[in-house]
Amino acid sequence: MLIMHCKQFQINKDTDVHSLINMVSYFAAQQNTSEVIRAELVIICSEIAYNVIKFANQAQLDLQLVENKLVITCAEQSNGFSIPLENAFIEGVSTAGSLGLGMGSMIRMCDDFRLCTNDQGTTIVCTKEL
Amino acid sequence: MISYDSLVKPYSSFEGCGDFSVVIERSDSHLIVVGDVGGHGSYKIGQVAHFIEQLVNDNSAADIDYIFKSIANSQLSEKFGVMLFVGRIDKRLPLLNYICVGDLKIKVFRQNNWITLHSQNGMVGKHLPQKINRFASKLHDADLLSITTDGVNRNILEVVNKQSLASKLTDLNKRIMQQAGSKSDDSLSLLIRFKQSNSNLPIPNQLATPHSTELVNYRSADLAEVSIKPVRLNPLNIEPRNIEKLKAQHLFCILDNDTLAKDKIHSLLSFLDFPRELDLKLQTLILELIYHTQTGVKIYYHNKRLQIEFASDDALFESCRIILGEKHLFKNQLDGSYIISFLTTKQIDAKDEKFAQLKERIQIGLPPSAYKQYQKDKQRDETLAQQAKLASMGEMIGSIAHQWRQPLNELAIRIQTLKYQIKQAEDVDKLLATFTSDNLATIKFMSKTIDDFRNFFKVDKEKQFFSLMTAIEQVKLMLVAQFEKDNIRLDIQGEDVSINSYQSEIQQVLLNLISNAKDALKHSDNPNKHIKVVIKDNKVLIQDNGGGIPQDIEAQIFEPYYTTKSHGEGTGIGLYMSKLIVENHLCGQLTFQNIHAGENQQGAQFTIHFPDDAPADHNNPQTQI
Numbered sequence: 126m127l128i129m130h131c132k133q134f135q136i137n138k139d140t141d142v143h144s145l146i147n148m149v150s151y152f153a154a155q156q157n158t159s160e161v162i163r164a165e166l167v168i169i170c171s172e173i174a175y176n177v178i179k180f181a182n183q184a185q186l187d188l189q190l191v192e193n194k195l196v197i198t199c200a201e202q203s204n205g206f207s208i209p210l211e212n213a214f215i216e217g218v219s220t221a222g223s224l225g226l227g228m229g230s231m232i233r234m235c236d237d238f239r240l241c242t243n244d245q246g247t248t249i250v251c252t253k254e255l
Numbered sequence: 256m257i258s259y260d261s262l263v264k265p266y267s268s269f270e271g272c273g274d275f276s277v278v279i280e281r282s283d284s285h286l287i288v289v290g291d292v293g294g295h296g297s298y299k300i301g302q303v304a305h306f307i308e309q310l311v312n313d314n315s316a317a318d319i320d321y322i323f324k325s326i327a328n329s330q331l332s333e334k335f336g337v338m339l340f341v342g343r344i345d346k347r348l349p350l351l352n353y354i355c356v357g358d359l360k361i362k363v364f365r366q367n368n369w370i371t372l373h374s375q376n377g378m379v380g381k382h383l384p385q386k387i388n389r390f391a392s393k394l395h396d397a398d399l400l401s402i403t404t405d406g407v408n409r410n411i412l413e414v415v416n417k418q419s420l421a422s423k424l425t426d427l428n429k430r431i432m433q434q435a436g437s438k439s440d441d442s443l444s445l446l447i448r449f450k451q452s453n454s455n456l457p458i459p460n461q462l463a464t465p466h467s468t469e470l471v472n473y474r475s476a477d478l479a480e481v482s483i484k485p486v487r488l489n490p491l492n493i494e495p496r497n498i499e500k501l502k503a504q505h506l507f508c509i510l511d512n513d514t515l516a517k518d519k520i521h522s523l524l525s526f527l528d529f530p531r532e533l534d535l536k537l538q539t540l541i542l543e544l545i546y547h548t549q550t551g552v553k554i555y556y557h558n559k560r561l562q563i564e565f566a567s568d569d570a571l572f573e574s575c576r577i578i579l580g581e582k583h584l585f586k587n588q589l590d591g592s593y594i595i596s597f598l599t600t601k602q603i604d605a606k607d608e609k610f611a612q613l614k615e616r617i618q619i620g621l622p623p624s625a626y627k628q629y630q631k632d633k634q635r636d637e638t639l640a641q642q643a644k645l646a647s648m649g650e651m652i653g654s655i656a657h658q659w660r661q662p663l664n665e666l667a668i669r670i671q672t673l674k675y676q677i678k679q680a681e682d683v684d685k686l687l688a689t690f691t692s693d694n695l696a697t698i699k700f701m702s703k704t705i706d707d708f709r710n711f712f713k714v715d716k717e718k719q720f721f722s723l724m725t726a727i728e729q730v731k732l733m734l735v736a737q738f739e740k741d742n743i744r745l746d747i748q749g750e751d752v753s754i755n756s757y758q759s760e761i762q763q764v765l766l767n768l769i770s771n772a773k774d775a776l777k778h779s780d781n782p783n784k785h786i787k788v789v790i791k792d793n794k795v796l797i798q799d800n801g802g803g804i805p806q807d808i809e810a811q812i813f814e815p816y817y818t819t820k821s822h823g824e825g826t827g828i829g830l831y832m833s834k835l836i837v838e839n840h841l842c843g844q845l846t847f848q849n850i851h852a853g854e855n856q857q858g859a860q861f862t863i864h865f866p867d868d869a870p871a872d873h874n875n876p877q878t879q880i
Binding site: 205206209210211212214229232233235237238239240241242243244245 | 284318319320321343345347348349350352373386387388389390391392393531535
């Protein structure tokens with residue numbers, strides 16, 4: 126299995142998100158991915174990163190290219206989810222005053238999605254085939 | 256959509272089997288619980304498993320955190336220990352949310368590969384991990400989810416192959432149990448086949464009317480290879496419909512920026528049996544409305560109709576439309592306010608006791624635990640108020656008896672001596688006229704005493720202007736006979752002032768404070784027993800020279816049932832009630848201090864502080880008559 130470790134990001138402010146999006150977009154273009162896949166990758170990464178800014182203040186985000194899949198791993202060490210996990214993905218539910226549509230969309234766009242959370246932090250692993 | 260099969264192979268009998276599974280389909284999800292109670296082959300173990308199954312069935316609507324904690328906190332779990340999986344597959348999103356503690360194997364067969372899902376070491380009830388992990392994992396169409404207890408003691412990969420996975424779940428489970436089921440333990444295998452259906456795709460709003468958006472199909476050469484065809488939604492410009500607002504008397508509460516707003520909304524919606532999803536959406540929406548609007552959000556309820564009113568702009572209204580759809584959104588044409596309206600299934604009468612309690616709790620702004628204490632305190636205060644009133648009445652009856660004793664003696668003496676006076680009188684007519692007028696004056700005095708006491712117990716419903724000096728004089732009149740008997744002088748000093756307050760309640764407080772001063776002086780050796788009532792600015796000071804109150808009990812004098820009088824002489828609630836009346840009803844303050852009451856004399860001073868809006872006019876006192 127070929128693994129190429131691409132990049133590590135520290136996310137703790139809005140400009141970090143822009144850097145991340147630019148990097149992902151550039152990387153996807155280099156891999157000759159379609160426009161749609163590229164757009165979905167940007168949405169997934171920005172959704173994860175903005176949720177970090179809103180709820181966790183900071184996190185480490187890893188991008189790894191494993192064979193033909195981009196694996197996005199995000200780990201933060203704050204208080205985890207403040208509401209029951211199964212409620213967090215319902216459309217329309219938000220604890221940050223938004224529409225609450227981002228998480229569900231992100232999960233549908235990912236090829237694989239895993240999450241582990243407790244009161245000391247959350248780790249998310251998203252996989253997207255390029 | 257899921258199809259599933261669960262197969263249990265007990266060690267000895269089903270009644271003694273500690274392995275169990277529960278799969279419950281709800282309107283929005285599938286709840287899945289698999290457990291392995293510590294031990295096997297015992298009726299008690301079977302009973303524990305059955306108890307947990309029942310617990311799950313009773314709480315199937317709750318979130319998995321709650322279900323897990325309920326099982327973990329039960330005494331039976333603590334006694335026996337349980338390995339436990341609690342999970343939920345949402346029908347709208349292809350996602351498995353779960354908590355798993357213990358040696359349960361969770362695997363997913365997907366695209367010819369087995370994937371092991373995470374769990375945590377430990378045992379519910381005995382060795383619970385310090386931090387409980389909650390997991391989420393996306394499911395794919397045709398995924399086969401396998402959950403087995405430790406009684407299935409061979410790797411499932413060795414037992415099933417790609418060909419057998421295509422067979423029926425029941426046949427697959429039989430094969431697993433035959434080849435991998437333990438002979439020395441209970442075994443359980445739960446197989447779930449997940450099928451992605453249209454319900455797993457995002458539905459913007461089940462409540463939306465079909466004509467609210469126009470669907471535009473979009474294709475391009477780039478997208479030909481992608482299986483999902485994106486569509487663009489162009490919302491039409493539809494004016495919200497008009498609705499008549501519920502009346503002001505049906506206002507339930509007003510929500511503005513407060514930390515308990517979420518609890519208040521959830522309490523009301525769960526009381527009205529709103530579905531969980533709608534409850535959560537409305538919580539989110541209302542919190543956003545509160546944040547963005549200056550005037551707060553008003554909630555009305557009457558006759559099965561719930562209305563949420565807010566004043567806002569079109570952008571915020573558009574957010575509401577996206578989340579809730581057209582069906583529940585309206586605008587009142589008269590005042591331009593926006594209204595979210597729902598028809599509830601539950602009919603609640605405005606006089607319903609639980610509904611009234613909920614309304615009171617939300618309006619006061621108390622969490623449920625604090626509200627229970629509030630109700631207890633309120634009940635206690637009502638009881639105390641009743642006792643205080645009865646105690647006052649008892650004292651008053653004693654005072655009436657005391658005040659009537661002398662006039663009744665006078666009447667008796669005059670009647671008895673009339674016979675002799677007539678014999679000696681030169682002018683009988685004049686004698687009889689004097690006899691009549693004197694007795695009528697005495698009877699009039701006795702009648703006035705009754706009126707005074709009756710007025711005293713009348714409850715003032717509204718504030719009124721009255722002369723403070725006159726009110727104090729009336730209290731003095733009630734006690735004058737007792738003061739003379741105990742040789743106590745009562746003076747009223749200061750300039751009269753007219754105040755806007757509750758006269759009878761102020762007189763109750765004055766009566767209590769002056770009576771306390773009198774009782775302190777009654778047994779005193781002081782030859783100049785003296786009570787002063789002084790009107791000063793917006794205060795009334797009641798001073799005595801009865802020796803003051805010892806420092807070690809000063810802090811307790813306002814506590815209910817605290818008294819220094821002997822049994823039968825005092826109830827200990829007079830000062831407590833006086834403080835309650837002054838602070839809660841009159842919005843003032845009642846304070847105490849020991850004072851120098853003359854040469855080598857100590858005394859007590861109680862001060863009633865009226866609020867600033869109470870006094871009216873020092874120069875133009877009005878009388879009460």
